[in-house]
Structures are given as structure tokens and as C-alpha cells.
Amino acid sequence: MARYYMPKRGAGYCNKVYTWLKSGKRFRPAFPRAVEFQTLSTCNARCVFCPHALSPEQIPHGRMEDGLIHKIVDECSRHFVGRISPYLTNEPLMDKRMPDILRFIRNSAPFFTKTKINTNAALLTEEMSRKLLDSGLSQVWFSVNGYSPETYKASMNLDFTTSMRNIDFFLTLKKRLNKRRPGVRVVTLRTQLIAHELEGAARYWAERGVDFRVHHMDNRAGDGVSQIAYGDAPFKRDCDLFLKQAYIVENGDMILCCHDWRQTVVLGNVAETSIRTVWNSPVFLDHIYEYLAGNFERMDICRNCR
Numbered sequence: 001m002a003r004y005y006m007p008k009r010g011a012g013y014c015n016k017v018y019t020w021l022k023s024g025k026r027f028r029p030a031f032p033r034a035v036e037f038q039t040l041s042t043c044n045a046r047c048v049f050c051p052h053a054l055s056p057e058q059i060p061h062g063r064m065e066d067g068l069i070h071k072i073v074d075e076c077s078r079h080f081v082g083r084i085s086p087y088l089t090n091e092p093l094m095d096k097r098m099p100d101i102l103r104f105i106r107n108s109a110p111f112f113t114k115t116k117i118n119t120n121a122a123l124l125t126e127e128m129s130r131k132l133l134d135s136g137l138s139q140v141w142f143s144v145n146g147y148s149p150e151t152y153k154a155s156m157n158l159d160f161t162t163s164m165r166n167i168d169f170f171l172t173l174k175k176r177l178n179k180r181r182p183g184v185r186v187v188t189l190r191t192q193l194i195a196h197e198l199e200g201a202a203r204y205w206a207e208r209g210v211d212f213r214v215h216h217m218d219n220r221a222g223d224g225v226s227q228i229a230y231g232d233a234p235f236k237r238d239c240d241l242f243l244k245q246a247y248i249v250e251n252g253d254m255i256l257c258c259h260d261w262r263q264t265v266v267l268g269n270v271a272e273t274s275i276r277t278v279w280n281s282p283v284f285l286d287h288i289y290e291y292l293a294g295n296f297e298r299m300d301i302c303r304n305c306r
Helices: 011-025 064-076 096-107 126-133 148-154 160-176 195-207 275-280 280-294
Strands: 035-037 081-086 114-119 139-143 184-188 211-216 247-250 251-256 266-269
Touching: 064 096, 064 275, 096 114, 096 126, 126 160, 126 266, 148 160, 160 184, 184 195, 195 211, 247 275, 251 275, 266 275, 266 280, 275 280
Parallel strands: 035 081, 035 247, 081 114, 114 139, 139 184, 184 211
Antiparallel strands: 247 251, 251 266
């Protein structure tokens, strides 16, 4: 996704376009370019770098009502949204409604709007694979953090054989059914636990013809995973996520950032109003300008984010 910048207060349209052309960064749109909403807050994994393992008692839990799901998708469908992702910090396949939700998005949204989920594949049964392939899902990312039973268990607390067998069946079925979608990517976080396995992993996925990416791990907005991180990263002081993406949790609250797993910065509730209203609210805009000014008094999650 393109980089974005926040125009100065009161900037006119011509000024915004001029800055866009000069900097190469687009100005913050009146509606988010991507919307992620969490339909169910639970996860079956206990990854060593994730709050679901580190601080599960601090994670707010809930289940999004069908009516709110439809409300979010309907509003997104009336705007130029590039991607809708019905997951956030959870495992999307924990929600048995997921294939139906994806199908509803595909049938409601314009042709250019993509759907994407990220899953650990432990629940990707043969039945679920068939349903996902039939749902119109645009892209699926498989999170694989470990390439032996031992490192996989240590990293994710899941069964390596089950997850890899599920991914293999999904790839085989997709090919057999001659399905163009969804696009498949395997994503691995570089940690000290599995750094020695990454070269072999790249060869394995290349032989399968699967797009493979290694991502550097962040520190979950300063919430302490440095003990397994691969090296130190600089503070994030040019973040533009809140300039292009909206994050909505189960009760309809829009939060500032996908890393705010405690839901500490709530900007408004889309069940009570609308995505557009919250996105353009004085509360949200003030938070953005405070961030740009280096004032993290109301955004402690940004203070130590790397």
C-alpha cells in the first residue's frame, strides 16, 4: 500500500495534491483505504511473541454481532476501499462464520476491493479449505514460525505436522480445482528461535511455488518481546497506518493501531455512528496531530513502539 501523509489543518485540495506530487505520499483520505475488523477475539495458538501467550488476561474478548458485520461491510462497499480484512489480532478461523463473512464481502463490495486473512492453518481442515476456496477470498497469508516440530511447538505451541499438512492440502486442492484465488503467501517472523531455519524454509516454499516472506518482528507497541527479537529496531516515528487503515474490534470500537491489543486508544464506535464519522472525528484528528508533534500523552502505545 502507498505511503500517506497528514495535511496541515485547513489545507486546501490543491495544496494537498501539490504536496502529494512533490513528496510521493498521498494525503489522508476521507475514508480508510483498508478496513480490518475483528469478528472474534480468540486464538488457538500461544506464540511466544504474542499477547495471547504473554498477557492473555489483559486481552478484551468478545464476538461481533452479524448485524454489525453487515453494517461495516455495507458502508465499506459504498467507498473506495482497497482491502477488507475480517481479522485483527486473532485467529480468523476460530470464527466458524468466516467463509460466509468472506462470501458476503465478495458479493457486496466492488470488484476492486480485495479480502485477506492471516491464519496459522491449524484449523484449516479439508472442509474449511473447500469453503475458503469457494468464498471469493482474494489472499491468504499462512503464518509459519518454525520449521521443525520442536521449534514450531516452542514458537507457536501448535502441532507442526497438522499445520503443514493442512497447508499442503489447501495448495493441492487449489491447484486441482484450478482456482486462481486466493493468492497464497507464507509469512515467517525472524526470531532467535528459528533464524537458523530460514534458509531451508525459503528453499522449501520456492519448490512449492509459494510466495515466501520473512518479516522482522516489532515489539507490539513496547510490550516486551525483545528477548526473542532478532536485533533492535529504531523507534517508529513516521508511522502512517492511521492515515490509511481503520481497525475495529468486536463491539464496534475503532482503535488507533493494530498493535493496540489492550484497546487503550478508542476513537469512537462504528456501531453507534459510522466508520466515516469516526475516521473524520475531531478525536481521531487530534490524536494524529499529537502524534506528529511527538506528544504521546494520550497514546502511550506509540511512545516505545519499534
